[in-house]
Amino acid sequence: MSVLIAKTAGECEQWTDVTVVVDVLRTSTTLCALLARGKKTVLGFDKAEDVTAFTSRHADFEVYSEQKLSVSHEDDSPYAASRASGRTPALVLSNEGMKALFAAKNASTVLVGGFCNFYTLADVLANMDKDVLLVPASLYGTADSVEDGFCVSALKDCVQGIGNPEDAIVEFNNTMRCVEFLKQGPKNAEKDAKIAFKVDDLKVVPQVSFSDQGYAVCYPYGTQAPEAWLVTKPAEQPADVPAQTPVSATQETVSAPKPAENTKSGLKSFFSGILNTVKEEKRELEQEIANSFGESKVDNAPAPAEDLLDAALKKTPARAAASSESSAQTPAQQQPAAKAAAADVEPISGQQAVPSAEVTFSGKSAVFGGKAKKKAIVLFSGGLDSTTCLYWALAHGYECEALTVSYGQRHDREVLAAQMIARNLGIKHHMITLNLPWLSCCSLVDKNQVLPDVALEDIPKEGIPSTYVPGRNLMFLSIAGSLLDAIHADTIIAGPNAIDFSGYPDCTPAFFKAAADALNRGTKMGVTEGIEVLAPLMRMSKTDIVRLAAKLKVPFELTWSCYAGGKKPCGHCDSCKLRAKGFAEAGVHDTSLD
Incomplete structure (x- = not known):
């Protein structure tokens, strides 16, 4: 199994093995938070007009959008998603993240990840028997979203048994992108970052399948895809989707952290706090990852008679002749x-x-x-x-x-x-x-x-x-x-x-x-x-x-x-x-x- 990092959008679109889309501050963490809340139905859209048409038929959906919409919605915010009801179906509309997901339609398996599910995702990838392409969602936006690149590089290193996510978080902390996001980003920027950079706090790996109705269906990796939403016609509502239920105070278990100061020292303190919260967990998880890499899946069963390399070992007359003459041949011959x-x-x-x-x-x-x-x-x-x-x-x-x-x-x-x-x-x-x-x-x-x-x-x-x-x-x-x-x-x-x-x-x-x-x-x-x-x-x-x-x-x-x-x-x-x-x-x- 090889782990590669996509460098162009075209590579993502033509990849046919496993694809992992990483949109750290938005879509990846939002989807992880929604599934971690226990939602049974989470859909993804890449066009605002499709959301408007869909919600006209399905008014009970919570909407999380990075774009302006005529319908009532929350921001594509991990913090908002972390406070959602587990009973209500949700949909997410975003810019870079969803564009990257829909570009990966040719992949055999499409997963979503970030720092929030880092080690859980790394463990899944380490057990894959197919090549993996890591796609920073910034390929479908601007190069300013450096956090996606930091995350995919750290994830690749982790799967290979080296490196850790904390170093990548420190790198991001030292960028102008960090300052700008916290100062000029969405209203929940600081709260979103708290969740997005808390390593492996959301232990779920979203998997994505694509409906013939033009939206993506998200569900936890290792579970069955909700077939009803994959095949349902737009005018129909799957019978198993519950009615909207107000979110009670007891359901909203995630409290809002205090905002960090909008100064350089405040930003340093903000991310230092994140790092300190994961130090102990990181040591335990690094040992688990290291132990998993030391295990071999090769068993003691004898090799089958029709071994794939038998032909290479059994020299045919033509091969024998070629071997005996190889010392006298030129490289071209x-x-x-x-x-x-x-x-x-x-x-x-x-x-x-x-x-x-x-x-x-x-x-x-x-x-x-x-x-x-x-x-x-x-x-x-x-x-x-x-x-x-x-x-x-x-x-x-x-x-x-x-x-x-x-x-x-x-x-x-x-x-x-x-x-x-x-x-x-x-x-x-x-x-x-x-x-x-x-x-x-x-x-x-x-x-x-x-x-x-x-x-x-x-x-x-x-x-x-x-x-x-x-x-x-x-x-x-x-x-x-x-x-x-x-x-x-x-x-x-x-x-x-x-x-x-x-x-x-x-x-x-x-x-x-x-x-x-x-x-x-x-x-x-x-x-x-x-x-x-x-x-x-x-x-x-x-x-x-x-x-x-x-x-x-x-x-x-x-x-x-x-x-x-x-x-x-x-x-x-x-x-x-x-x-x-x-x-x-x-x-x-x-x-x-x-």
Whole structure:
């Protein structure tokens, strides 16, 4: 599952997977507040004339509108919505928010969110098996609504296991938009902001379906869409809609907060108060999110006989001939073989997707039609993790080219493994050699140094070991970015792991996010179209990686993980011990030991 941020309105209109519309200060929070009050019927409109016509037939609806109307209405105000009766049907008319929702009609699922349901929404998205497009409603208005952009960026980071909404709120607090909204905004601006920026206070995720009568129907995600409103003709009233009931004092449980002072210090105090109210909740919820990312959905069931990658592993006579001749072919001559390999592997649909704890670091805008070009550079060492990433990429429909970097490591077994696996798959394989004498400070390069032999349970406590190669992943990603630019790919896939690893600083989500940001600023593809850096294994344990590899039919006997080299794995280095632990806990036989 990839999480992307829309950069143009057209991307939202042509997206076909999951869309999340974010209109922080208005529609998103208003809809969340109305559903949180227990309303059974909440409709959305994007045209004032449609509201006028509808209310002439349905006078019992409460109306919340950002536009001027001839009918009686409240402002599109989260505060007003938070005081509504749960029994009365409601409709919402807005500018940017509803325009964005109606533009998302082609999406398979349309959700609504903001800071008010931040963690609840993030949890829903983390369990999605389809790609997600986050749409700031400001795309359909003015760029001044920076709060929507802050929110979608924070939400994307949260789903990836990094960042938090509080930082985004602080950023908004320091903008002129904040000052202007509180001073010159609607009459309930301060009260609206109190609700809109209280993180995850409204634990409901609105889902939207579209009626053939021209309005949107909103209901809580995970519940049935109210079919009566989706198919009812305008002249008819669904039988289950109750009559309007006055709001009693006991129903109005949300009291009005005191207005903040209209001074700079008053504004700082206003948002500081919001932040203080969520500090304790944030710590608990961050731990819950982190725990959920550490869980794998891969089970122990054996892979089906008709595995999607069987064709890639069973070399046909034509494939065998191509493999034997690959060393003598030019890159242009090898390209048809690579395309044939990609054609042999059927892309997995959302229903069939092989589970992983994929983390996406992206500057990529959505691609028209809801489908990416899906051409990837896979950083490929020939080890278990990178081989699993290569098979994962093929299974997900990527056209792959593998990149292996030889940097003077004390053995060439991994490089030989990479060459053999790439040849068997018919994948174009780029081999790069670096000669950097200062890397001899590392025991993985200098044969005169002794490799660490640490007890398995002590590996996480040892800090950064002598096997750390200075700047290795930074160099690899830079080279991959250069290759990506040259061949017009749009994705880099790598196999870092932040669960069962030796403490390398360049295997963390924070590092990969920073590297992805740099690549999106420093490459032609990055600044013109946006690129992704995918880390499918980042949040998986070694046990889960082995289970995923078994499902993908990875040829374990061809992979090499040992730091020492030799004919057989040494069994004493960190890599051998972590690999053995993974296979043992997964209950899978490691054929590389046969």
